[in-house]
Amino acid sequence: MRDYYEILGIPKNSSEEEIKKAFRKLAHQYHPDKKGGDEKKFKEVNEAYQVLSDSKKRAQYDKFGRTFDSNQGGGFGAGGPFGGFSSQGGQWDFNGFDFGNAGGFEDLDDILGSFFGGGRRGNTSTRQKGNDMQAIIDITLKEAFFGVKKDISFRTFISCQKCSGFGYDQSAGTKKCDNCHGTGKIKEQKASFFGNFVQVRECGKCFGMGQAPNKVCSECAGAGRIIGNKSITIDIKPGVYSGQMIKLSGQAEAGLRSNSSGDLYIKINIIPDKLFKMEGDNLIFKKDITVADIFSGKEIQIENIDGKKINIEIPSNFDITEPVIIRGEGMYRSGGMFGKISRGDLIVQLHPKTPKKMSVKAKKMAQELIEELENDQ
Numbered sequence: 001m002r003d004y005y006e007i008l009g010i011p012k013n014s015s016e017e018e019i020k021k022a023f024r025k026l027a028h029q030y031h032p033d034k035k036g037g038d039e040k041k042f043k044e045v046n047e048a049y050q051v052l053s054d055s056k057k058r059a060q061y062d063k064f065g066r067t068f069d070s071n072q073g074g075g076f077g078a079g080g081p082f083g084g085f086s087s088q089g090g091q092w093d094f095n096g097f098d099f100g101n102a103g104g105f106e107d108l109d110d111i112l113g114s115f116f117g118g119g120r121r122g123n124t125s126t127r128q129k130g131n132d133m134q135a136i137i138d139i140t141l142k143e144a145f146f147g148v149k150k151d152i153s154f155r156t157f158i159s160c161q162k163c164s165g166f167g168y169d170q171s172a173g174t175k176k177c178d179n180c181h182g183t184g185k186i187k188e189q190k191a192s193f194f195g196n197f198v199q200v201r202e203c204g205k206c207f208g209m210g211q212a213p214n215k216v217c218s219e220c221a222g223a224g225r226i227i228g229n230k231s232i233t234i235d236i237k238p239g240v241y242s243g244q245m246i247k248l249s250g251q252a253e254a255g256l257r258s259n260s261s262g263d264l265y266i267k268i269n270i271i272p273d274k275l276f277k278m279e280g281d282n283l284i285f286k287k288d289i290t291v292a293d294i295f296s297g298k299e300i301q302i303e304n305i306d307g308k309k310i311n312i313e314i315p316s317n318f319d320i321t322e323p324v325i326i327r328g329e330g331m332y333r334s335g336g337m338f339g340k341i342s343r344g345d346l347i348v349q350l351h352p353k354t355p356k357k358m359s360v361k362a363k364k365m366a367q368e369l370i371e372e373l374e375n376d377q
Contacts, residue, residue: 004048004061012062016053016155020227023049027221032179032205032212039179043204046223053157053227054131128208130157130225130253130262137266139236141273145305145331147238151231157253158228160220165258167224168213175214177206184210207257224257234266239332241278242270276305281344283330287312288351294320304329304346312348324348 005012008022023045028034030042051057137150159165168174176182180203188199202208207222216222232251240246245265252262270278277284287302299311312324330344 002044004052007044007048008052014052016227019049019052023053024221028218031216031221039205046204128256128259130255130260132262132265133252134265134267136269137234137236138269138271139240140271141276141278142305143236144240144242144268144270144278145238147240148236150234150236152234153229153231155227156230157225158230159254159258159261160217160224160226162219163217163224165224165254167207167217167220167222167257169215169217172213172215174209174211177203177210177212179203179205179212180210182210184208209257222257224259225254232264236268239281240268240270241280242268244268273305278331279347281331281333283344283346284349285346286349286351288353289314290353291355294352302348310346314350320350320352324350 005014008019008026010018010022014022026045027042027049030038030045032039032042051061133154133156135152135154137152139148139150160167163169177184180186184203184206185200185208186203188201190197190199203210206212213222217224220226230251232248234246234248236246245267248264248266250261251264254261275285283305285302285304287300289300293300294314299313301309301311304310308329310326310329312326314320324347326346326348328343329346333342333344
């Protein structure tokens with residue numbers, strides 16, 4: 001199999017725009033519906049583009065190359081037969097391979113088909129669905145308390161507007177594919193170190209539909225999607241916590257030829273606050289107090305995260321090392337029972353501070369106070 005960059009006629013450091021431009025030029029040139037088209041070359045161009053236009057797949061290709069090539073003595077590339085698999089954070093990504101028949105394969109065709117992207121049991125719709133994506137959004141603790149709307153923008157495959165994602169002019173209609181005779185599948189006999197086997201693959205001319213379009217979309221060259229910017233607004237409700245995942249169905253990469261889009265997963269990251277610390281649904285607040293505050297019995301005022309002023313009175317015989325708990329003044333509890341809105345607690349930790357300097361008079365008064373307190377015991 002030729003190198004993907006060689007197929008598109010571009011250098012390895014090409015940009016996304018250069019890859020797209022080369023693909024569109026060659027796709028128009030070799031499309032089977034065009035006079036002088038070449039189905040085999042069209043398939044090669046399309047395969048190369050699907051890998052190099054995807055940053056994740058391109059990185060894998062640049063690192064490992066193809067994991068299997070029957071034209072090179074049946075050997076495996078770097079990483080062995082599973083070199084093309086990737087692991088992110090301990091989660092294996094099998095790139096749409098179908099293991100629905102884990103109970104056993106009927107024959108060699110099924111085994112090889114599952115590993116190398118074909119087989120009678122291959123799930124075409126799964127491979128054509130857009131990939132899921134994940135993004136991390138930073139928000140402040142106040143935004144987590146009140147809720148916030150965030151606008152994000154990212155580059156991915158988006159549905160082609162010219163053909164509404166179908167890849168062809170619907171008004172021009174379709175005809176029975178003369179390459180697969182309407183089955184949407186092509187059988188190929190291949191040789192490998194296992195021996196000769198028959199592989200059933202998706203028809204490259206009609207993309208497995210069984211019907212070939214009369215007029216292919218000139219914008220997306222039949223793929224139904226193009227690389228572009230996607231912007232969405234995320235409505236983050238009050239009560240989210242750091243690390244929480246929000247699923248936005250169908251908001252990620254567009255699928256091939258009007259197939260469903262992938263899901264976008266938003267991971268929430270709450271930026272540490274200078275005054276408050278979040279522990280579950282509770283808020284922790286540290287308040288510095290003076291010796292005078294302790295002995296005078298006056299109320300101590302703090303401002304909560306929502307701007308509310310709260311007065312705290314230090315009771316007599318109070319253990320200053322214990323926190324003051326104010327019920328129902330913490331963070332909102334997400335998903336309260338039966339839709340009822342509730343809040344955690346505000347936990348105030350008091351930190352006594354001694355004065356920097358004391359006059360002779362102040363020291364004398366402090367000594368008299370100590371003596372009085374000792375006599376009161």
